[in-house]
Structures are given as structure tokens and as C-alpha cells.
Amino acid sequence: PRYWAVIPAAGAGRRFGGPVPKQYLAFAGRQVIDYSLAVFIDHPRIAGCVLALSPEDEWWRETAYAAHPAVQRVAGGAERSDSVAHALEALAERAAEDDWVLVHDAARPCLTRLDLDRLLEALRDEPVGALLAVPLHDTVKTAEDALGPRVEHTLPRQQLWRAYTPQAFRLGQLRQALLQCRTEGLAITDDASAIEQLGLRPLLLEGRADNIKITRPEDLPLARFFLEQQQE
Numbered sequence: 001p002r003y004w005a006v007i008p009a010a011g012a013g014r015r016f017g018g019p020v021p022k023q024y025l026a027f028a029g030r031q032v033i034d035y036s037l038a039v040f041i042d043h044p045r046i047a048g049c050v051l052a053l054s055p056e057d058e059w060w061r062e063t064a065y066a067a068h069p070a071v072q073r074v075a076g077g078a079e080r081s082d083s084v085a086h087a088l089e090a091l092a093e094r095a096a097e098d099d100w101v102l103v104h105d106a107a108r109p110c111l112t113r114l115d116l117d118r119l120l121e122a123l124r125d126e127p128v129g130a131l132l133a134v135p136l137h138d139t140v141k142t143a144e145d146a147l148g149p150r151v152e153h154t155l156p157r158q159q160l161w162r163a164y165t166p167q168a169f170r171l172g173q174l175r176q177a178l179l180q181c182r183t184e185g186l187a188i189t190d191d192a193s194a195i196e197q198l199g200l201r202p203l204l205l206e207g208r209a210d211n212i213k214i215t216r217p218e219d220l221p222l223a224r225f226f227l228e229q230q231q232e
């Protein structure tokens with residue numbers, strides 16, 4: 001099989017705020033999205049990238065890879081899962097059902113080549129697919145918020161992981177899984193959730209904790225720091 005990257009970049013960044021979506025903010029001499037894409041564009045085993053952009057996007061054409069031949073653009077959708085689904089539709093015209101698709105958030109610029117290599121390696125002989133993830137060190141509570149947020153339960157920490165990206169699944173299976181979630185009206189926030197709905201159990205591959213998603217303003221200097229540390 002071949003390996004493809006799908007980069008959802010059609011979010012408006014409402015939690016981050018500001019006029020420019022977070023994936024286009026100036027970052028370590030380039031823009032956030034340049035770093036998120038570079039690791040795939042530079043990798044010899046990645047056949048191509050499909051990038052989902054908002055129809056209102058006015059920033060992509062100013063970025064470093066705007067005219068790069070390995071990057072195909074598609075229109076994103078209302079939710080992240082719609083953006084990924086659109087990218088997979090476009091990919092299905094040139095890729096095989098059993099090709100691997102690595103879905104990676106445009107807002108995660110600190111993915112290292114080594115973690116990407118480890119993920120690709122984990123896919124060898126892997127029937128379902130895998131995602132980079134990090135064990136949780138905080139204690140996690142569920143809240144019941146009828147009367148303001150009060151603790152409902154404490155979850156067993158030994159079983160909890162943060163789901164990062166890339167998340168890698170077979171093209172045909174991920175398409176089917178996302179379609180099923182859509183049909184059933186299930187809201188999902190990552191691709192593994194869709195695969196789980198099919199009754200399958202993706203492999204959790206422990207990755208670097210610094211592969212953070214830029215979500216709030218304070219994440220940007222943190223990501224810049226991580227990137228500098230990686231380059232030393």
C-alpha cells in the first residue's frame with residue numbers, strides 16, 4: 001500500500017480568537033501550517049498530501065507550500081470530520097482502498113520525523129490502524145453540570161491517553177467509518193473515534209508529548225519553545 005497525508009486546516013480557530021486562523025500565525029520564521037506540512041512533504045514514503053481549506057480561506061496562497069505539486073487542495077466542511085471526509089473523497093480518485101491515510105491537524109507544527117517514522121513502522125502488519133498518543137498524568141474528572149460543574153466521577157488514570165495526530169487508517173475503512181458516523185448523527189473529534197464506532201480497536205502508539213495542538217494563545221510560544229528544543 002501507499003501512504004498519504006490528509007491535513008484538515010479548515011477551522012476558524014474560535015477558541016484561539018483573532019482575525020487570522022491559528023494555522024496561519026507567524027511561527028518560527030514561517031507559519032504554523034508550513035511546519036505541519038513539511039514533515040510529510042519531505043518524507044520519501046508519503047505519496048502526497050490533501051489539504052482541506054475553508055472556502056473563505058484567504059491565507060493559504062501566501063504560504064510556503066501554496067504552489068507545491070505534492071499538495072492537493074479541497075474545500076473543508078462545517079466540522080473537522082467533514083473536512084477529513086471531503087479530503088478522502090478526493091483521495092479516493094487516485095488512491096487504493098487499502099492505502100494508508102495519515103490524518104494530521106494543521107495546528108500541530110511540532111510533529112517530529114522520528115515520530116512519523118515510528119508510526120509508519122507500526123503500520124507494518126497492523127490490521128486496524130494506529131494513532132500517536134500520550135499517557136495522561138493528571139487525574140481526570142467527569143462533570144455533571146446541571147447545578148454548575150460538580151464532579152460526577154474520577155476516571156482511572158492508568159487507562160487514559162491523550163489522542164494526538166497523525167492517526168493512520170485504511171482509506172476505504174476510514175471513509176466508511178466517517179460516513180457511518182454522519183448517517184447516525186454522531187459528533188466525533190478525531191478519526192480513531194469513527195473507526196471505534198465500527199467495533200475496531202486502533203493501536204495507541206506513545207509519541208512525544210510536545211506534539212501539541214495549538215488551541216489557545218498561550219500554546220503558540222510553548223510550541224515555538226518545543227520546536228527550538230527539537231532543533232538543538
Ligand code: C5P
Nearest residue numbers: 008009010011077078079080083106107
Ligand atoms: O478545532 P480543532 O482544534 O480540533 O481542529 C483541529 C484541526 O482540524 C485544525 O487543524 C483545524 O483547522 C481543522 N478543522 C477543519 N475543519 C473544521 C474544523 C477544524 O479542517 N470544520
